[in-house]
Amino acid sequence: MSMTTPPPTPGGVPPGWYPDPATPAVERWWDGTTWSAHTRPAAVPPASSPGRGRTVALAAVAAVVVAALVVAGVVALDGDDGEEPGTAGPPATTSASTTGPAPTSPPSTSPAAEDPTRVADPLNGITLPVLKGWEKPKYISGGVPTIATTGTYPCPGAADVNCRRGTVNSRTVSGTDAATPEAVAKEDIALAADAFFEEDVLGNRPYGGIVSHKVVAARPAVVAGRTGYLVRWQLTTGKGPGAYVQSLAFSSPLGSESPVVVRFAFDAGPEGPPLAAMDEITKGILPIGSTTSGGVGAPLTPGS
Structure with a gap:
């Protein structure tokens, strides 16, 4: 395998993960002397790959949304109001729900709407x-x-x-x-x-x-x-x-x-x-x- 040695640093090139010279989309392990056969996906995509950068950016946004939902779920299940899990009130509305028109509720068909x-x-x-x-x-x-x-x-x-x-x-x-x-x-x-x-x-x-x-x-x-x-x-x-x-x-x-x-x-x-x-x-x-x-x-x- 003929590859370019990682850029030199003071004291030599220490072992670590570096962009693979042959495949920039992945990183390859440098053992301090030569390249190994071990690779992994690149942690940060190259600036010359706009399509992949957009995909990674969307994935990052999705990860933030998932994390926010997880945090909201933990707060709802572990609130300090003394309620047991599963008995908490409805989830808090997001900022988006406060800026749009209020949803129209369908006519009530519950027993409470009937003559008791x-x-x-x-x-x-x-x-x-x-x-x-x-x-x-x-x-x-x-x-x-x-x-x-x-x-x-x-x-x-x-x-x-x-x-x-x-x-x-x-x-x-x-x-x-x-x-x-x-x-x-x-x-x-x-x-x-x-x-x-x-x-x-x-x-x-x-x-x-x-x-x-x-x-x-x-x-x-x-x-x-x-x-x-x-x-x-x-x-x-x-x-x-x-x-x-x-x-x-x-x-x-x-x-x-x-x-x-x-x-x-x-x-x-x-x-x-x-x-x-x-x-x-x-x-x-x-x-x-x-x-x-x-x-x-x-x-x-x-x-x-």
Whole structure:
């Protein structure tokens, strides 16, 4: 290998890395006497290579940005405000974000933007009232519009399962030939009883199953401006103080007037909700966008 010896320095050329005379883009090791076979990328590009200089400059800028992000992350995770990692507030805005126009936020679709006193059932065109001591459960089986009493307790028939003292939900009626509110309610009540107080989807029997029932109410009812019908059963369950279940059928206030059923499930006994709450919720069911019942007397006839 024939190469030019590094420029002389006082006392000779000491061992070290020097620009390779044959390949300026790399540095080669000078052992003090001759060039070795060891090379590495040049630490500083030659001034005669503008293209490479621009690439290195961009890389340096990128490195600075990455370093800044790392420092910001460390500050956010190790701040002196006592917060645990992952709970810090949003990252500080950069100077660029303060000079441009403020971003336009999309319309809020969070639960906070909804009426906290009502639960909407857009499919059936109604809203359910949230009474005092009731709430919108965060986790709803089947995704049906639901209100329930606050808090849970170990189910009497399955201590590792949590139960609610009261639950009400609404759903569209399907797969039936019933054409009147009375027929729909009488057909649905057994289904509602099984859904709430028999075996659940995981095979648990939270109330030990249904032992017997008796009808305690069966009458017309006005719901969301429609003439509907309700059937209420008192249940004796295998475990616990028993329960009440009710099916309330009426036609949707929407143009289709499809049959709707609202199901009620209350624990019996002194800790359960008062039965008067069933009537209060029934009176509080309104057409979406309305603050009144919307009129009285529309019949429940599918397709009418």
